[in-house]
Amino acid sequence: MAGGERLKTILNAYPLEQYKIGTKEDKDEEKDPSSRFVRMEAKYEQEGLRRTVEGVLIVHQHKHPHVLLLQVGAHQIFRLPGGRLRPGETEEDGLKRKLINKLAPPDFKEEEPLPWEVGEELATWWRPNFDSRQYPYLPVHVTRPKECRKLFLIHLPETCTFAVAKNHTLVAIPFYELYDNQDRYGPVISSIPILLAGKSVLPL
Amino acid sequence: MAGGERLKTILNAYPLEQYKIGTKEDKDEEKDPSSRFVRMEAKYEQEGLRRTVEGVLIVHQHKHPHVLLLQVGAHQIFRLPGGRLRPGETEEDGLKRKLINKLAPPDFKEEEPLPWEVGEELATWWRPNFDSRQYPYLPVHVTRPKECRKLFLIHLPETCTFAVAKNHTLVAIPFYELYDNQDRYGPVISSIPILLAGKSVLPL
Ligand SMILES: [Zn+2]
Ligand SMILES: [Zn+2]
Ligand SMILES: [Zn+2]
Ligand SMILES: [Zn+2]
Numbered sequence: 001m002a003g004g005e006r007l008k009t010i011l012n013a014y015p016l017e018q019y020k021i022g023t024k025e026d027k028d029e030e031k032d033p034s035s036r037f038v039r040m041e042a043k044y045e046q047e048g049l050r051r052t053v054e055g056v057l058i059v060h061q062h063k064h065p066h067v068l069l070l071q072v073g074a075h076q077i078f079r080l081p082g083g084r085l086r087p088g089e090t091e092e093d094g095l096k097r098k099l100i101n102k103l104a105p106p107d108f109k110e111e112e113p114l115p116w117e118v119g120e121e122l123a124t125w126w127r128p129n130f131d132s133r134q135y136p137y138l139p140v141h142v143t144r145p146k147e148c149r150k151l152f153l154i155h156l157p158e159t160c161t162f163a164v165a166k167n168h169t170l171v172a173i174p175f176y177e178l179y180d181n182q183d184r185y186g187p188v189i190s191s192i193p194i195l196l197a198g199k200s201v202l203p204l
Numbered sequence: 205m206a207g208g209e210r211l212k213t214i215l216n217a218y219p220l221e222q223y224k225i226g227t228k229e230d231k232d233e234e235k236d237p238s239s240r241f242v243r244m245e246a247k248y249e250q251e252g253l254r255r256t257v258e259g260v261l262i263v264h265q266h267k268h269p270h271v272l273l274l275q276v277g278a279h280q281i282f283r284l285p286g287g288r289l290r291p292g293e294t295e296e297d298g299l300k301r302k303l304i305n306k307l308a309p310p311d312f313k314e315e316e317p318l319p320w321e322v323g324e325e326l327a328t329w330w331r332p333n334f335d336s337r338q339y340p341y342l343p344v345h346v347t348r349p350k351e352c353r354k355l356f357l358i359h360l361p362e363t364c365t366f367a368v369a370k371n372h373t374l375v376a377i378p379f380y381e382l383y384d385n386q387d388r389y390g391p392v393i394s395s396i397p398i399l400l401a402g403k404s405v406l407p408l
Contacts, residue, residue, distance in 0.1 A: 123398065135380075136379075151402075174344075175341045179341070194340045194398045195402065196340075197328055197329065197341065197399070198326045
């Protein structure tokens, strides 16, 4: 079986209560989501393909796996912690920078070792146009996609401290709420339970 | 990155035209799909949890990845090649037996090496009740699931010969037809493009 069962990733999930969640000052103003695709297009004209990296952080609540999401301000918008890579930046460097920016306590020093380990790539999603449609493959005959979104598994320690900007809330959403719920969470976040269906999520 | 990019599975996909597809006698009569859950329940009373293993075989047509599915008789039903494990049978043995049964030429000898390599597990799906609902995780407080379906990636050689029973047709369905198309293909088969979004599918 070419090591089939042996190759299966085991992901330890610890109880949500073992993590401290504090707040910190907002570094970036939250922009108006209704003009998001206009801004995306303007940026594309300058920099080309938008490369986005995001982290999937798993915890459990009474043994049911949950995904950590940032809920943004007054809008009912959920996001994975992550963001846009700078031109030339590697996926690993960019994702670490974004995780620090979104989740680390304000006194976290860039030189400190990250308490979160960037694990394997879970999926690549493509956005062909400046709109909300995204696909888990590069659609047929799309030669100039507008965004490439990569999701990485993040391995958490048993306990640590998160701090999120005051206009964000860190929420833990169970798999059964995300699954088959594109309307609320969009195609990418709602697919996370499927992406993890090949891993052993171990609630400890 | 804990070998993140290095761990990414590369899946070679060859053109559909490089495979020969023949027919063979039907070994099992196709049963009436409308009484499927009645039969499933009767079997469950005898043997308990139904363990199903299925193979995901990927080819390409002008560079777009396609999944090989068996289309069954007069019914517009699509299935992955695979089936139910016997009591005590390992996943690998059972999947090989089923692949031979569904796809190998009639003169294939059990002792011959299989031309198809059983690769990594892509997903486990659970069926809590004797109905069509299935989930990519064990739903909350389900202690006696009725079926556990495991999907494995199958690595194909550049060329080989398939033979399918006369009441079946082997069809190659593109990712863009499967994706987000639960109504036609069900929750499991329609999710295959998402399951492969973390792999490098390489059309050769
Ligand atoms: Zn923000
Ligand atoms: Zn519970
Ligand atoms: Zn059949
Ligand atoms: Zn084409």
